[in-house]
Amino acid sequence: MNNFALGKYLPLNSPIHRMDPRAKIMAMLIVLIAIFFPAGFLGYAIIAVCTIAVVLIAKLSLNFIWRSMKPMLFMLLFLLIVNVLVLRTGTPLISVLGFTIYSDAVFQTLYIAIRLMLMIIITTVLTATTKPLDLTLGIEDLLQPFQRFHLPSHEIAMMISIALRFIPTLIEETQRIMRAQASRGVDLKEGKLKEKIMAVLSLIVPLFVSAFQRAEELANAMEARGYCPGRPRTRYKVLKMEGRDYLLLAGAAALLGAMLVLWLA
Amino acid sequence: MSIRFEKLSYTYSSGTPFAYAALKDVDLEIEEGKVTAIIGKTGSGKTTLVQHLNALLLPTSGKLEILGRTISAQEKPQHLKSLRKDVGLVFQFPEYQLFEETILKDIAFGPKNFGVSEEEAVRRAREVIKVVGLEEAMLERSPLDLSGGQKRRVAIAGILAMDPQVLVLDEPTAGLDPQGAQSMMQLFMNLNKQMHKTVLIVTHDMEHVLNYCDNVVVVDTGEILQKTTVQEFFRKTDLLKQLNILPPAIIRTREMLNQRGFHLSEEIMDIKTLAKAIQREVKTK
Numbered sequence: 001m002n003n004f005a006l007g008k009y010l011p012l013n014s015p016i017h018r019m020d021p022r023a024k025i026m027a028m029l030i031v032l033i034a035i036f037f038p039a040g041f042l043g044y045a046i047i048a049v050c051t052i053a054v055v056l057i058a059k060l061s062l063n064f065i066w067r068s069m070k071p072m073l074f075m076l077l078f079l080l081i082v083n084v085l086v087l088r089t090g091t092p093l094i095s096v097l098g099f100t101i102y103s104d105a106v107f108q109t110l111y112i113a114i115r116l117m118l119m120i121i122i123t124t125v126l127t128a129t130t131k132p133l134d135l136t137l138g139i140e141d142l143l144q145p146f147q148r149f150h151l152p153s154h155e156i157a158m159m160i161s162i163a164l165r166f167i168p169t170l171i172e173e174t175q176r177i178m179r180a181q182a183s184r185g186v187d188l189k190e191g192k193l194k195e196k197i198m199a200v201l202s203l204i205v206p207l208f209v210s211a212f213q214r215a216e217e218l219a220n221a222m223e224a225r226g227y228c229p230g231r232p233r234t235r236y237k238v239l240k241m242e243g244r245d246y247l248l249l250a251g252a253a254a255l256l257g258a259m260l261v262l263w264l265a
Numbered sequence: 266m267s268i269r270f271e272k273l274s275y276t277y278s279s280g281t282p283f284a285y286a287a288l289k290d291v292d293l294e295i296e297e298g299k300v301t302a303i304i305g306k307t308g309s310g311k312t313t314l315v316q317h318l319n320a321l322l323l324p325t326s327g328k329l330e331i332l333g334r335t336i337s338a339q340e341k342p343q344h345l346k347s348l349r350k351d352v353g354l355v356f357q358f359p360e361y362q363l364f365e366e367t368i369l370k371d372i373a374f375g376p377k378n379f380g381v382s383e384e385e386a387v388r389r390a391r392e393v394i395k396v397v398g399l400e401e402a403m404l405e406r407s408p409l410d411l412s413g414g415q416k417r418r419v420a421i422a423g424i425l426a427m428d429p430q431v432l433v434l435d436e437p438t439a440g441l442d443p444q445g446a447q448s449m450m451q452l453f454m455n456l457n458k459q460m461h462k463t464v465l466i467v468t469h470d471m472e473h474v475l476n477y478c479d480n481v482v483v484v485d486t487g488e489i490l491q492k493t494t495v496q497e498f499f500r501k502t503d504l505l506k507q508l509n510i511l512p513p514a515i516i517r518t519r520e521m522l523n524q525r526g527f528h529l530s531e532e533i534m535d536i537k538t539l540a541k542a543i544q545r546e547v548k549t550k
Contacts, residue, residue, distance in 0.1 A: 173361075180361075
Protein backbone atom coordinates (compact mmCIF):
# COMPACT_ATOMS: atom_id res chain seq x y z
CA MET A 1 0.00 0.00 0.00
CA ASN A 2 3.03 2.24 0.40
CA ASN A 3 3.55 2.12 -3.33
CA PHE A 4 0.16 3.61 -3.97
CA ALA A 5 0.87 6.78 -5.94
CA LEU A 6 -2.61 7.93 -6.93
CA GLY A 7 -3.68 10.94 -4.88
CA LYS A 8 -0.46 11.18 -2.89
CA TYR A 9 1.07 14.58 -2.08
CA LEU A 10 4.77 14.86 -2.91
CA PRO A 11 6.49 17.59 -0.92
CA LEU A 12 8.76 19.12 -3.57
CA ASN A 13 9.65 22.71 -4.30
CA SER A 14 8.44 23.74 -7.74
CA PRO A 15 6.53 26.67 -9.26
CA ILE A 16 3.50 24.39 -9.62
CA HIS A 17 3.65 23.51 -5.92
CA ARG A 18 3.60 27.18 -4.98
CA MET A 19 0.59 28.07 -7.12
CA ASP A 20 -2.77 29.03 -5.71
CA PRO A 21 -4.87 25.86 -5.25
CA ARG A 22 -7.92 27.63 -6.74
CA ALA A 23 -6.04 28.30 -9.95
CA LYS A 24 -4.86 24.71 -10.10
CA ILE A 25 -8.33 23.27 -9.50
CA MET A 26 -9.91 25.57 -12.08
CA ALA A 27 -7.18 24.82 -14.63
CA MET A 28 -7.66 21.10 -14.04
CA LEU A 29 -11.42 21.38 -14.60
CA ILE A 30 -10.93 23.38 -17.80
CA VAL A 31 -8.43 20.89 -19.20
CA LEU A 32 -10.67 17.96 -18.22
CA ILE A 33 -13.50 19.57 -20.19
CA ALA A 34 -11.11 20.14 -23.09
CA ILE A 35 -10.22 16.44 -23.08
CA PHE A 36 -13.88 15.58 -23.63
CA PHE A 37 -14.03 17.45 -26.93
CA PRO A 38 -13.64 15.00 -29.81
CA ALA A 39 -10.66 16.88 -31.20
CA GLY A 40 -8.95 13.90 -32.76
CA PHE A 41 -5.49 12.54 -32.18
CA LEU A 42 -3.84 15.85 -33.03
CA GLY A 43 -5.79 17.53 -30.21
CA TYR A 44 -4.75 14.86 -27.75
CA ALA A 45 -1.15 15.21 -28.86
CA ILE A 46 -1.29 18.92 -28.03
CA ILE A 47 -2.84 18.27 -24.61
CA ALA A 48 -0.31 15.50 -23.91
CA VAL A 49 2.65 17.76 -24.70
CA CYS A 50 1.29 20.52 -22.44
CA THR A 51 0.55 18.02 -19.67
CA ILE A 52 4.01 16.50 -19.77
CA ALA A 53 5.50 20.01 -19.73
CA VAL A 54 3.55 20.72 -16.53
CA VAL A 55 4.69 17.39 -15.04
CA LEU A 56 8.30 18.34 -15.71
CA ILE A 57 7.90 21.85 -14.30
CA ALA A 58 6.36 20.27 -11.18
CA LYS A 59 9.57 18.17 -10.85
CA LEU A 60 7.54 14.97 -10.72
CA SER A 61 9.30 11.87 -12.01
CA LEU A 62 7.74 10.05 -14.95
CA ASN A 63 8.11 6.88 -12.88
CA PHE A 64 5.75 8.37 -10.30
CA ILE A 65 3.19 9.23 -12.98
CA TRP A 66 3.49 5.73 -14.37
CA ARG A 67 2.87 4.20 -10.95
CA SER A 68 -0.22 6.34 -10.45
CA MET A 69 -1.62 4.96 -13.71
CA LYS A 70 -0.94 1.33 -12.87
CA PRO A 71 -4.24 0.72 -11.04
CA MET A 72 -6.05 1.76 -14.23
CA LEU A 73 -4.29 -0.74 -16.51
CA PHE A 74 -6.68 -3.50 -15.56
CA MET A 75 -9.64 -1.30 -16.41
CA LEU A 76 -8.11 -0.42 -19.80
CA LEU A 77 -7.63 -4.10 -20.59
CA PHE A 78 -11.25 -4.78 -19.67
CA LEU A 79 -12.31 -1.89 -21.90
CA LEU A 80 -10.33 -3.29 -24.80
CA ILE A 81 -11.98 -6.69 -24.47
CA VAL A 82 -15.50 -5.20 -24.29
CA ASN A 83 -14.83 -2.95 -27.29
CA VAL A 84 -13.43 -5.77 -29.37
CA LEU A 85 -16.50 -7.86 -28.64
CA VAL A 86 -19.09 -5.14 -29.13
CA LEU A 87 -17.83 -2.82 -31.87
CA ARG A 88 -18.21 -4.48 -35.24
CA THR A 89 -17.82 -1.59 -37.65
CA GLY A 90 -14.95 -0.26 -39.77
CA THR A 91 -12.51 -2.32 -41.73
CA PRO A 92 -11.70 -5.79 -40.48
CA LEU A 93 -8.07 -5.95 -39.34
CA ILE A 94 -7.19 -9.47 -38.30
CA SER A 95 -9.13 -12.61 -37.65
CA VAL A 96 -8.38 -14.74 -34.60
CA LEU A 97 -10.06 -18.14 -34.31
CA GLY A 98 -12.86 -17.09 -36.59
CA PHE A 99 -13.38 -13.86 -34.69
CA THR A 100 -12.71 -10.66 -36.56
CA ILE A 101 -11.27 -7.57 -34.89
CA TYR A 102 -12.42 -4.35 -36.54
CA SER A 103 -10.47 -1.12 -36.84
CA ASP A 104 -13.12 0.92 -35.03
CA ALA A 105 -12.76 -1.23 -31.93
CA VAL A 106 -9.04 -0.55 -31.81
CA PHE A 107 -9.42 3.17 -32.47
CA GLN A 108 -12.22 3.55 -29.96
CA THR A 109 -10.20 1.82 -27.26
CA LEU A 110 -7.12 3.86 -28.02
CA TYR A 111 -9.26 7.00 -27.88
CA ILE A 112 -10.69 6.19 -24.46
CA ALA A 113 -7.33 4.97 -23.18
CA ILE A 114 -5.64 8.24 -24.12
CA ARG A 115 -8.44 10.27 -22.55
CA LEU A 116 -8.30 8.29 -19.34
CA MET A 117 -4.54 8.47 -19.13
CA LEU A 118 -4.51 12.22 -19.67
CA MET A 119 -7.20 12.67 -17.02
CA ILE A 120 -5.26 10.59 -14.52
CA ILE A 121 -2.03 12.46 -15.19
CA ILE A 122 -3.73 15.82 -14.74
CA THR A 123 -5.47 14.88 -11.49
CA THR A 124 -2.26 13.29 -10.24
CA VAL A 125 -0.37 16.51 -10.91
CA LEU A 126 -2.99 18.41 -8.89
CA THR A 127 -2.95 16.06 -5.90
CA ALA A 128 0.82 15.54 -6.00
CA THR A 129 1.58 19.26 -5.96
CA THR A 130 -1.14 20.52 -3.62
CA LYS A 131 -1.35 19.78 0.08
CA PRO A 132 -4.72 18.18 0.88
CA LEU A 133 -5.55 21.04 3.21
CA ASP A 134 -4.81 23.66 0.55
CA LEU A 135 -6.92 21.65 -1.83
CA THR A 136 -9.94 21.85 0.44
CA LEU A 137 -9.33 25.54 1.07
CA GLY A 138 -9.46 26.01 -2.69
CA ILE A 139 -12.61 23.94 -3.03
CA GLU A 140 -14.26 25.91 -0.24
CA ASP A 141 -13.49 29.19 -1.99
CA LEU A 142 -14.62 27.94 -5.35
CA LEU A 143 -17.93 26.74 -3.90
CA GLN A 144 -18.54 30.10 -2.19
CA PRO A 145 -20.73 31.52 -5.02
CA PHE A 146 -23.12 28.58 -4.61
CA GLN A 147 -23.81 29.56 -1.03
CA ARG A 148 -26.67 31.73 -2.18
CA PHE A 149 -28.37 28.51 -3.28
CA HIS A 150 -27.95 27.27 0.31
CA LEU A 151 -25.00 25.08 -0.54
CA PRO A 152 -23.03 24.57 2.70
CA SER A 153 -19.65 25.19 1.06
CA HIS A 154 -17.70 25.42 4.28
CA GLU A 155 -19.20 22.22 5.68
CA ILE A 156 -18.46 20.38 2.45
CA ALA A 157 -14.86 21.56 2.56
CA MET A 158 -14.59 20.57 6.21
CA MET A 159 -15.96 17.11 5.45
CA ILE A 160 -13.51 16.65 2.61
CA SER A 161 -10.56 17.79 4.66
CA ILE A 162 -11.52 15.51 7.56
CA ALA A 163 -11.93 12.59 5.17
CA LEU A 164 -8.54 13.31 3.58
CA ARG A 165 -6.94 13.76 6.97
CA PHE A 166 -8.07 10.31 8.07
CA ILE A 167 -7.05 8.33 4.99
CA PRO A 168 -3.47 7.75 6.15
CA THR A 169 -4.69 7.12 9.69
CA LEU A 170 -7.12 4.48 8.50
CA ILE A 171 -4.52 2.87 6.25
CA GLU A 172 -2.15 2.70 9.19
CA GLU A 173 -4.91 1.32 11.40
CA THR A 174 -5.79 -1.30 8.78
CA GLN A 175 -2.18 -2.43 8.56
CA ARG A 176 -1.93 -2.59 12.33
CA ILE A 177 -5.08 -4.67 12.69
CA MET A 178 -4.04 -6.91 9.79
CA ARG A 179 -0.76 -7.60 11.52
CA ALA A 180 -2.46 -8.17 14.86
CA GLN A 181 -4.87 -10.66 13.30
CA ALA A 182 -2.07 -12.29 11.30
CA SER A 183 -0.44 -12.93 14.66
CA ARG A 184 -3.60 -14.80 15.59
CA GLY A 185 -3.28 -17.00 12.54
CA VAL A 186 -5.45 -15.07 10.09
CA ASP A 187 -4.37 -15.55 6.51
CA LEU A 188 -5.97 -13.10 4.10
CA LYS A 189 -4.43 -14.67 1.04
CA GLU A 190 -5.07 -18.37 1.47
CA GLY A 191 -7.74 -20.60 2.90
CA LYS A 192 -11.28 -21.68 2.12
CA LEU A 193 -14.03 -19.19 1.35
CA LYS A 194 -15.45 -19.42 4.87
CA GLU A 195 -12.04 -18.76 6.38
CA LYS A 196 -11.54 -15.82 4.05
CA ILE A 197 -14.86 -14.27 5.03
CA MET A 198 -13.88 -14.70 8.65
CA ALA A 199 -10.50 -13.09 7.92
CA VAL A 200 -12.10 -10.05 6.30
CA LEU A 201 -14.59 -9.79 9.16
CA SER A 202 -11.77 -9.84 11.70
CA LEU A 203 -10.38 -6.81 9.90
CA ILE A 204 -13.54 -4.82 9.20
CA VAL A 205 -15.22 -5.00 12.59
CA PRO A 206 -12.28 -3.58 14.57
CA LEU A 207 -11.72 -1.00 11.85
CA PHE A 208 -15.31 0.23 12.10
CA VAL A 209 -15.25 0.25 15.87
CA SER A 210 -12.13 2.38 15.97
CA ALA A 211 -13.32 4.66 13.14
CA PHE A 212 -16.55 5.45 14.99
CA GLN A 213 -14.63 5.99 18.18
CA ARG A 214 -12.27 8.37 16.42
CA ALA A 215 -15.17 10.25 14.85
CA GLU A 216 -16.76 10.76 18.23
CA GLU A 217 -13.50 11.92 19.79
CA LEU A 218 -12.89 14.32 16.92
CA ALA A 219 -16.38 15.77 17.18
CA ASN A 220 -15.89 16.34 20.90
CA ALA A 221 -12.48 17.89 20.36
CA MET A 222 -13.88 20.26 17.73
CA GLU A 223 -16.81 21.27 19.89
CA ALA A 224 -14.54 21.78 22.87
CA ARG A 225 -12.64 24.32 20.79
CA GLY A 226 -15.79 26.19 19.90
CA TYR A 227 -16.36 24.86 16.42
CA CYS A 228 -19.92 25.49 15.31
CA PRO A 229 -21.04 24.61 11.80
CA GLY A 230 -22.74 27.43 9.91
CA ARG A 231 -21.07 30.22 11.84
CA PRO A 232 -18.64 32.50 10.04
CA ARG A 233 -15.02 31.66 10.72
CA THR A 234 -11.80 33.51 10.16
CA ARG A 235 -8.99 31.83 8.38
CA TYR A 236 -5.32 31.41 9.19
CA LYS A 237 -4.26 30.99 5.61
CA VAL A 238 -5.55 33.51 3.08
CA LEU A 239 -5.24 32.51 -0.57
CA LYS A 240 -3.91 35.03 -3.04
CA MET A 241 -3.82 34.77 -6.82
CA GLU A 242 -0.57 35.90 -8.44
CA GLY A 243 0.76 36.38 -11.96
CA ARG A 244 1.70 32.73 -12.53
CA ASP A 245 -1.75 31.63 -11.39
CA TYR A 246 -3.42 33.75 -14.04
CA LEU A 247 -0.89 32.45 -16.55
CA LEU A 248 -1.87 28.86 -15.74
CA LEU A 249 -5.57 29.70 -16.14
CA ALA A 250 -4.89 31.45 -19.44
CA GLY A 251 -2.95 28.43 -20.66
CA ALA A 252 -5.79 26.08 -19.75
CA ALA A 253 -8.32 28.34 -21.44
CA ALA A 254 -6.17 28.50 -24.58
CA LEU A 255 -6.03 24.70 -24.62
CA LEU A 256 -9.82 24.55 -24.35
CA GLY A 257 -10.12 27.06 -27.21
CA ALA A 258 -7.74 25.05 -29.37
CA MET A 259 -9.77 21.88 -28.84
CA LEU A 260 -12.94 23.75 -29.75
CA VAL A 261 -11.36 24.96 -32.98
CA LEU A 262 -10.04 21.49 -33.84
CA TRP A 263 -13.43 19.95 -33.19
CA LEU A 264 -15.45 22.45 -35.23
CA ALA A 265 -12.91 22.85 -38.02
CA MET B 266 18.60 -22.41 22.45
CA SER B 267 18.14 -18.74 21.99
CA ILE B 268 16.66 -16.16 19.69
CA ARG B 269 19.37 -14.65 17.51
CA PHE B 270 19.38 -11.60 15.29
CA GLU B 271 22.33 -11.53 12.89
CA LYS B 272 23.15 -8.29 11.06
CA LEU B 273 19.44 -7.75 10.63
CA SER B 274 18.34 -4.54 8.91
CA TYR B 275 14.87 -3.37 8.07
CA THR B 276 13.96 -0.41 5.86
CA TYR B 277 10.41 0.82 5.50
CA SER B 278 9.25 1.71 1.95
CA SER B 279 12.66 0.82 0.59
CA GLY B 280 13.29 2.04 -2.92
CA THR B 281 10.97 5.06 -2.62
CA PRO B 282 11.60 8.67 -1.55
CA PHE B 283 9.98 7.72 1.77
CA ALA B 284 12.55 5.02 2.60
CA TYR B 285 13.35 4.90 6.30
CA ALA B 286 15.89 2.60 7.94
CA ALA B 287 14.22 1.42 11.14
CA LEU B 288 16.78 -1.22 12.07
CA LYS B 289 20.47 -1.14 11.19
CA ASP B 290 22.65 -4.27 11.38
CA VAL B 291 21.14 -5.54 14.57
CA ASP B 292 23.11 -8.29 16.31
CA LEU B 293 21.24 -9.54 19.34
CA GLU B 294 20.82 -12.70 21.35
CA ILE B 295 17.83 -13.22 23.61
CA GLU B 296 17.90 -16.13 26.03
CA GLU B 297 14.92 -18.41 26.15
CA GLY B 298 13.11 -18.88 29.43
CA LYS B 299 13.87 -15.34 30.61
CA VAL B 300 11.93 -12.12 30.84
CA THR B 301 13.63 -9.55 28.61
CA ALA B 302 12.71 -5.88 28.57
CA ILE B 303 13.17 -3.90 25.37
CA ILE B 304 13.46 -0.20 26.06
CA GLY B 305 14.14 2.91 24.00
CA LYS B 306 12.55 6.16 22.91
CA THR B 307 9.47 6.22 20.71
CA GLY B 308 10.53 5.71 17.12
CA SER B 309 13.74 3.92 18.12
CA GLY B 310 12.74 0.71 16.36
CA LYS B 311 11.43 -1.41 19.27
CA THR B 312 8.14 -2.29 17.61
CA THR B 313 9.85 -3.01 14.28
CA LEU B 314 12.26 -5.28 16.12
CA VAL B 315 9.57 -7.37 17.80
CA GLN B 316 7.47 -7.67 14.65
CA HIS B 317 10.30 -9.71 13.11
CA LEU B 318 9.90 -12.35 15.80
CA ASN B 319 6.84 -13.92 14.18
CA ALA B 320 7.74 -12.91 10.62
CA LEU B 321 5.15 -10.16 10.31
CA LEU B 322 8.05 -8.19 8.89
CA LEU B 323 10.76 -9.90 6.91
CA PRO B 324 14.27 -8.46 7.19
CA THR B 325 15.58 -6.30 4.36
CA SER B 326 18.94 -7.93 4.98
CA GLY B 327 20.46 -10.20 7.60
CA LYS B 328 18.65 -12.99 9.41
CA LEU B 329 16.85 -14.07 12.53
CA GLU B 330 16.96 -17.49 14.15
CA ILE B 331 14.06 -18.35 16.39
CA LEU B 332 12.80 -21.69 17.74
CA GLY B 333 14.86 -23.64 15.20
CA ARG B 334 13.62 -21.62 12.24
CA THR B 335 15.51 -19.11 10.14
CA ILE B 336 13.95 -15.95 8.78
CA SER B 337 15.94 -13.96 6.26
CA ALA B 338 15.56 -11.69 3.25
CA GLN B 339 16.27 -14.46 0.77
CA GLU B 340 14.35 -17.43 2.06
CA LYS B 341 10.69 -17.06 2.85
CA PRO B 342 10.05 -18.64 6.22
CA GLN B 343 8.65 -22.12 5.97
CA HIS B 344 5.83 -23.13 8.28
CA LEU B 345 4.89 -19.51 8.80
CA LYS B 346 1.70 -20.51 10.58
CA SER B 347 3.41 -22.77 13.07
CA LEU B 348 5.88 -19.96 13.81
CA ARG B 349 3.03 -17.54 14.50
CA LYS B 350 1.46 -20.11 16.79
CA ASP B 351 4.70 -20.55 18.72
CA VAL B 352 5.47 -16.85 18.99
CA GLY B 353 2.49 -15.01 20.45
CA LEU B 354 2.66 -11.31 19.68
CA VAL B 355 0.50 -8.92 21.67
CA PHE B 356 0.34 -5.57 19.94
CA GLN B 357 0.15 -2.13 21.49
CA PHE B 358 -3.46 -1.48 22.47
CA PRO B 359 -4.51 -5.04 21.57
CA GLU B 360 -8.10 -4.27 22.61
CA TYR B 361 -8.64 -2.95 19.08
CA GLN B 362 -8.32 -6.42 17.59
CA LEU B 363 -11.46 -7.81 19.29
CA PHE B 364 -14.27 -8.46 16.84
CA GLU B 365 -16.33 -11.51 17.73
CA GLU B 366 -19.81 -11.48 19.24
CA THR B 367 -18.74 -13.10 22.47
CA ILE B 368 -15.54 -13.14 24.46
CA LEU B 369 -15.50 -16.93 24.25
CA LYS B 370 -15.49 -16.86 20.44
CA ASP B 371 -12.86 -14.16 20.35
CA ILE B 372 -10.46 -16.04 22.60
CA ALA B 373 -11.08 -19.29 20.68
CA PHE B 374 -10.47 -17.52 17.34
CA GLY B 375 -6.66 -17.74 17.48
CA PRO B 376 -6.33 -21.41 18.44
CA LYS B 377 -8.98 -22.40 15.88
CA ASN B 378 -6.99 -20.64 13.16
CA PHE B 379 -4.05 -22.83 14.09
CA GLY B 380 -6.06 -26.00 13.66
CA VAL B 381 -7.13 -26.63 17.25
CA SER B 382 -10.52 -28.36 17.50
CA GLU B 383 -13.62 -26.42 18.57
CA GLU B 384 -13.91 -28.23 21.93
CA GLU B 385 -10.24 -27.81 22.73
CA ALA B 386 -10.38 -24.11 21.81
CA VAL B 387 -13.37 -23.59 24.12
CA ARG B 388 -11.64 -25.52 26.90
CA ARG B 389 -8.56 -23.30 26.51
CA ALA B 390 -10.72 -20.16 26.51
CA ARG B 391 -12.26 -21.20 29.85
CA GLU B 392 -8.79 -21.76 31.21
CA VAL B 393 -7.04 -18.61 30.03
CA ILE B 394 -9.85 -16.24 30.98
CA LYS B 395 -9.07 -17.13 34.60
CA VAL B 396 -5.33 -16.82 34.00
CA VAL B 397 -5.78 -13.18 32.95
CA GLY B 398 -7.88 -12.50 36.04
CA LEU B 399 -11.39 -12.34 34.59
CA GLU B 400 -14.39 -14.47 35.47
CA GLU B 401 -15.60 -17.41 33.45
CA ALA B 402 -19.13 -15.99 33.57
CA MET B 403 -17.99 -13.15 31.30
CA LEU B 404 -17.32 -15.49 28.38
CA GLU B 405 -20.79 -15.06 26.94
CA ARG B 406 -20.69 -11.26 26.95
CA SER B 407 -19.70 -9.08 24.01
CA PRO B 408 -16.06 -8.03 24.12
CA LEU B 409 -17.05 -4.56 22.98
CA ASP B 410 -19.01 -3.86 26.18
CA LEU B 411 -16.02 -4.23 28.47
CA SER B 412 -13.88 -1.53 30.02
CA GLY B 413 -10.52 -0.72 28.42
CA GLY B 414 -8.49 -2.75 30.91
CA GLN B 415 -10.81 -5.76 30.66
CA LYS B 416 -10.70 -5.64 26.86
CA ARG B 417 -6.93 -5.75 26.99
CA ARG B 418 -7.04 -8.80 29.26
CA VAL B 419 -9.38 -10.53 26.82
CA ALA B 420 -7.06 -9.70 23.93
CA ILE B 421 -4.07 -11.09 25.83
CA ALA B 422 -6.13 -14.18 26.71
CA GLY B 423 -6.73 -14.61 22.97
CA ILE B 424 -2.97 -14.87 22.43
CA LEU B 425 -2.37 -17.07 25.48
CA ALA B 426 -5.02 -19.51 24.22
CA MET B 427 -2.71 -20.21 21.26
CA ASP B 428 -0.28 -21.60 23.86
CA PRO B 429 2.83 -19.89 22.43
CA GLN B 430 6.33 -20.76 23.62
CA VAL B 431 7.50 -17.20 23.26
CA LEU B 432 5.28 -14.34 24.36
CA VAL B 433 6.05 -10.89 22.96
CA LEU B 434 4.25 -7.89 24.42
CA ASP B 435 4.42 -4.41 22.94
CA GLU B 436 3.77 -1.94 25.75
CA PRO B 437 1.20 -4.13 27.47
CA THR B 438 0.60 -1.71 30.33
CA ALA B 439 0.28 1.55 28.37
CA GLY B 440 -2.78 3.47 29.52
CA LEU B 441 -3.61 1.16 32.43
CA ASP B 442 -3.96 2.37 36.02
CA PRO B 443 -0.99 1.54 38.29
CA GLN B 444 -2.73 -1.40 39.99
CA GLY B 445 -3.90 -2.82 36.69
CA ALA B 446 -0.42 -2.44 35.24
CA GLN B 447 1.12 -4.19 38.23
CA SER B 448 -1.21 -7.16 38.12
CA MET B 449 -0.64 -7.40 34.39
CA MET B 450 3.14 -7.56 34.93
CA GLN B 451 2.61 -10.11 37.69
CA LEU B 452 0.66 -12.22 35.20
CA PHE B 453 3.55 -12.25 32.73
CA MET B 454 5.94 -13.14 35.53
CA ASN B 455 3.79 -16.12 36.45
CA LEU B 456 3.66 -17.27 32.85
CA ASN B 457 7.44 -17.15 32.79
CA LYS B 458 8.08 -18.76 36.16
CA GLN B 459 5.32 -21.41 36.17
CA MET B 460 4.85 -22.21 32.51
CA HIS B 461 8.47 -21.47 31.49
CA LYS B 462 7.56 -19.19 28.63
CA THR B 463 10.10 -16.83 27.15
CA VAL B 464 8.72 -13.32 27.63
CA LEU B 465 9.76 -10.16 25.78
CA ILE B 466 8.27 -6.89 26.93
CA VAL B 467 8.56 -3.54 25.20
CA THR B 468 8.14 -0.97 27.93
CA HIS B 469 8.83 2.57 29.04
CA ASP B 470 8.35 1.85 32.72
CA MET B 471 11.67 1.46 34.52
CA GLU B 472 9.96 0.30 37.71
CA HIS B 473 8.59 -2.66 35.77
CA VAL B 474 12.00 -3.37 34.26
CA LEU B 475 13.58 -3.39 37.71
CA ASN B 476 10.89 -5.44 39.43
CA TYR B 477 9.93 -8.01 36.85
CA CYS B 478 12.59 -8.47 34.18
CA ASP B 479 15.83 -10.46 33.95
CA ASN B 480 17.53 -8.78 31.00
CA VAL B 481 17.41 -5.40 29.31
CA VAL B 482 17.91 -4.51 25.67
CA VAL B 483 18.34 -0.82 24.88
CA VAL B 484 17.37 0.20 21.36
CA ASP B 485 18.30 3.61 20.01
CA THR B 486 17.73 4.88 16.45
CA GLY B 487 17.59 1.37 15.04
CA GLU B 488 20.67 0.05 16.80
CA ILE B 489 21.21 -2.06 19.90
CA LEU B 490 22.92 0.22 22.38
CA GLN B 491 23.25 -2.28 25.16
CA LYS B 492 22.15 -5.75 26.20
CA THR B 493 22.70 -6.66 29.79
CA THR B 494 21.13 -8.02 32.96
CA VAL B 495 18.80 -5.82 34.96
CA GLN B 496 21.23 -5.90 37.89
CA GLU B 497 24.04 -4.61 35.71
CA PHE B 498 21.81 -2.09 33.98
CA PHE B 499 20.78 -0.23 37.14
CA ARG B 500 24.22 -0.32 38.77
CA LYS B 501 25.37 2.82 36.99
CA THR B 502 22.97 5.59 36.07
CA ASP B 503 25.20 7.32 33.50
CA LEU B 504 23.70 5.55 30.50
CA LEU B 505 20.19 6.16 31.80
CA LYS B 506 20.94 9.86 32.08
CA GLN B 507 22.44 9.89 28.62
CA LEU B 508 19.28 8.26 27.26
CA ASN B 509 17.10 10.68 29.18
CA ILE B 510 15.44 7.85 31.11
CA LEU B 511 14.33 8.46 34.68
CA PRO B 512 15.69 5.60 36.84
CA PRO B 513 13.34 3.77 39.24
CA ALA B 514 12.63 5.55 42.54
CA ILE B 515 14.87 3.23 44.57
CA ILE B 516 17.84 3.74 42.30
CA ARG B 517 17.22 7.50 42.36
CA THR B 518 17.14 7.52 46.14
CA ARG B 519 20.36 5.48 46.31
CA GLU B 520 22.14 7.82 43.89
CA MET B 521 20.92 10.98 45.60
CA LEU B 522 22.05 9.77 49.02
CA ASN B 523 25.43 8.77 47.62
CA GLN B 524 25.86 12.24 46.17
CA ARG B 525 25.30 13.65 49.64
CA GLY B 526 28.03 11.60 51.31
CA PHE B 527 26.50 8.17 51.77
CA HIS B 528 28.40 5.08 50.60
CA LEU B 529 25.57 2.79 49.58
CA SER B 530 26.46 -0.21 47.46
CA GLU B 531 25.54 -0.12 43.80
CA GLU B 532 24.14 -3.63 44.21
CA ILE B 533 21.17 -2.31 46.19
CA MET B 534 18.00 -2.60 44.13
CA ASP B 535 15.18 -3.24 46.58
CA ILE B 536 13.60 -1.20 49.30
CA LYS B 537 14.42 -3.46 52.25
CA THR B 538 18.14 -3.71 51.58
CA LEU B 539 18.23 0.00 50.93
CA ALA B 540 16.53 0.78 54.23
CA LYS B 541 18.92 -1.50 56.11
CA ALA B 542 21.98 -0.01 54.44
CA ILE B 543 20.83 3.52 55.28
CA GLN B 544 20.17 2.51 58.87
CA ARG B 545 23.65 1.04 59.15
CA GLU B 546 25.31 4.17 57.82
CA VAL B 547 23.29 6.52 59.96
CA LYS B 548 24.20 4.50 63.08
CA THR B 549 27.91 4.47 62.40
CA LYS B 550 28.06 8.23 61.94
